[in-house]
Amino acid sequence: MRRSCCRKHASQEGPCSCGLGRVTRLVEPVILSLLEREKARYGYEIIEQANREAVTDSEIDAAIVYRTLRRLEDAGSVTSSWQPGSSGPNRRMYEITDLGREHLRDWVTVLERHAEAVLNLVSMHKVH
Numbered sequence: 001m002r003r004s005c006c007r008k009h010a011s012q013e014g015p016c017s018c019g020l021g022r023v024t025r026l027v028e029p030v031i032l033s034l035l036e037r038e039k040a041r042y043g044y045e046i047i048e049q050a051n052r053e054a055v056t057d058s059e060i061d062a063a064i065v066y067r068t069l070r071r072l073e074d075a076g077s078v079t080s081s082w083q084p085g086s087s088g089p090n091r092r093m094y095e096i097t098d099l100g101r102e103h104l105r106d107w108v109t110v111l112e113r114h115a116e117a118v119l120n121l122v123s124m125h126k127v128h
Contacts, residue, residue: 026055027068029107035078035096036104042083042091043069069094077103 030050035041041049047065054060072078077100082090096104 027060027064028072029104029111030054030060031065031068031072032077032096032100032104032107035094036101040081040083040093040095042093044091046094072100072103075099075103 027050030053031046034046034049034053043062043066046069047060047062050060050065069078069080073080073094077097078094079097080092080094083093085091
């Protein structure tokens with residue numbers, strides 16, 4: 001099996017998704033899921049947690065997270081407000097809306113279909 005080619009996963013066996021392209025659109029359901037499970041979160045917390053739950057080996061760029069949050073807010077799926085920081089500047093806190101919960105349910109339906117298709121593809125090409 002080929003070795004990983006990125007610095008982050010150089011020690012793992014086999015390829016990593018870092019070299020296979022980024023799945024930036026899938027950042028949206030990860031963010032919505034995080035916000036649904038927790039109360040309000042600020043951007044840096046979302047970035048850290050999203051990177052732990054990402055569906056790719058690639059690190060999620062902070063700019064992508066903030067662009068996605070802005071797009072979700074423009075669509076009414078997320079709201080934000082400025083809150084005083086505990087020991088620093090104010091932080092923008094994000095919360096999911098009812099519309100965002102509906103949007104997340106739509107994502108789950110789509111992801112279930114994609115997961116089934118991916119599993120079928122993998123099973124067709126699995127090396128025994």
